[in-house]
Amino acid sequence: MLILRFNxxxxxxxxxxxxxxxxxxxxxxxxxxxxxxxxxxxLAVAKVTGVLQKSTEVMKVVNKLMNLPExxxxxxxxxxxxxxxxxxxxxxxxxxxxxxxxxxEEEAQEEVDKVLSELTDGLLGLAKxxxxxxxxxxxxxKAEDDAMEAxxxxxxxx
Numbered sequence: 279m280l281i282l283r284f285n286x287x288x289x290x291x292x293x294x295x296x297x298x299x300x301x302x303x304x305x306x307x308x309x310x311x312x313x314x315x316x317x318x319x320x321l322a323v324a325k326v327t328g329v330l331q332k333s334t335e336v337m338k339v340v341n342k343l344m345n346l347p348e349x350x351x352x353x354x355x356x357x358x359x360x361x362x363x364x365x366x367x368x369x370x371x372x373x374x375x376x377x378x379x380x381x382x383e384e385e386a387q388e389e390v391d392k393v394l395s396e397l398t399d400g401l402l403g404l405a406k407x408x409x410x411x412x413x414x415x416x417x418x419x420k421a422e423d424d425a426m427e428a429x430x431x432x433x434x435x436x
Contacts, residue, residue, distance in 0.1 A: 365433055
């Protein structure tokens, strides 16, 4: 019996020692995992630092390239040119509308003449036309053209 007790006691010590070893291994494993995570965090911080440094360099270059007074002057010039273009476009539209009105007046006059000719059986066509009327219209058109040219030259010189 004595041999049996000794083996049982020895077996008990082995079990206790193995449990302690198991706990030490688990603790070591946890410490290693913590160390790995800490190293991964340091690597991520290093990557972010590198990206921020590159971003800072890019911002410095952009800042050097960007000249605020020059951009302001360019925007002001562009605004003036756009305003001139708008005025010129408005003048062109006015001119085109005036031309359209003249055409409408001519067409309306032709229709009135046709109706009057039909009503008077062509007797109205025998009357002498007033030749001074086209001269007056030409003088008015020339005066309008001269006024438009003067406005255009004033805009171009501004």
